[in-house]
Amino acid sequence: MRLQNKTALITGGTSGIGEATLKLFAQEGARVAFTGRREELGLNLQSLISNSLFIRADHLLREDCERSVRETMNAFGRIDILFNNAGIVTHGTAEETTEEIWQQTMRLNVTGVWRMSKLVIPIMRSQGGGVIVNNASDWGLVGGKRALVYATSKGAVIQMTRSLAIDHGEDKIRVNAVCPGDTFVDRWVERGDFSKHESVEAGLKAMGESFPLKRVGNVEEIARAVLFLASDDSSYMTGVALAVDGGNTAQ
Numbered sequence: 001m002r003l004q005n006k007t008a009l010i011t012g013g014t015s016g017i018g019e020a021t022l023k024l025f026a027q028e029g030a031r032v033a034f035t036g037r038r039e040e041l042g043l044n045l046q047s048l049i050s051n052s053l054f055i056r057a058d059h060l061l062r063e064d065c066e067r068s069v070r071e072t073m074n075a076f077g078r079i080d081i082l083f084n085n086a087g088i089v090t091h092g093t094a095e096e097t098t099e100e101i102w103q104q105t106m107r108l109n110v111t112g113v114w115r116m117s118k119l120v121i122p123i124m125r126s127q128g129g130g131v132i133v134n135n136a137s138d139w140g141l142v143g144g145k146r147a148l149v150y151a152t153s154k155g156a157v158i159q160m161t162r163s164l165a166i167d168h169g170e171d172k173i174r175v176n177a178v179c180p181g182d183t184f185v186d187r188w189v190e191r192g193d194f195s196k197h198e199s200v201e202a203g204l205k206a207m208g209e210s211f212p213l214k215r216v217g218n219v220e221e222i223a224r225a226v227l228f229l230a231s232d233d234s235s236y237m238t239g240v241a242l243a244v245d246g247g248n249t250a251q
Helices: 016-027 039-048 062-076 099-127 148-171 186-190 200-208 219-230
Strands: 007-010 031-036 052-056 081-084 130-135 173-180 241-244
Touching: 007 016, 007 062, 016 031, 016 081, 016 219, 031 039, 031 062, 039 052, 052 062, 062 099, 081 099, 081 219, 099 130, 099 148, 099 173, 130 148, 130 219, 148 173, 148 241, 173 219, 219 241
Parallel strands: 007 031, 007 081, 031 052, 081 130, 130 173, 173 241
Antiparallel strands: none
16 A cells, blocks of 8 residues: 555546556555546546546646646645646657647647646645656657657656756655556557557557567556656655666667
């Protein structure tokens, strides 16, 4: 029970890495507020997980960021952990990236992380400390092909993580980033990523061949890394960008 008596706020918690982290945090004893845009999914998860609160929010919007923090405080009275997980994956070169895609990606992946951090830091300071974990990407460390704005945004998240850690170490607020590599999520199937393969399994096997571990990750593996960064197991770590990528950035 590494998060006993802790309250966590997870953005983008209704699916993928966010959902896996929500479930793991709850298993480890935390009270967890989580946000998402899909109300039906959120309310269903809330009904299944004790001491959880779903908050419908779009982190492109300042008022939704503010409301998510306010409703968490109203429900639980404190915020010990913030997992900035909400984000969008976009593809394209500089020429292929439209103004709209650039603005939306940067607003959600970068501005949303800054805004949520800004909102919780005074709360954590008044409590005597806290932990912020930002979801970045291995492509924020090394860049990615035909992912210009996504890689740019995640590189910015890593630099924001380091700067926040420097600024708020004296407040006993630790700030780290998890940098997942390719991690299987349901939306890959929904958007037809494996349509050229005879099965999802065959597509995953082909994708994983380029990594040292010869496979893609799963959301539970990323969630365990987030738990490590959020708990006292990483008590002497701040400003770290932790790659959880099957060895991709080692190549």
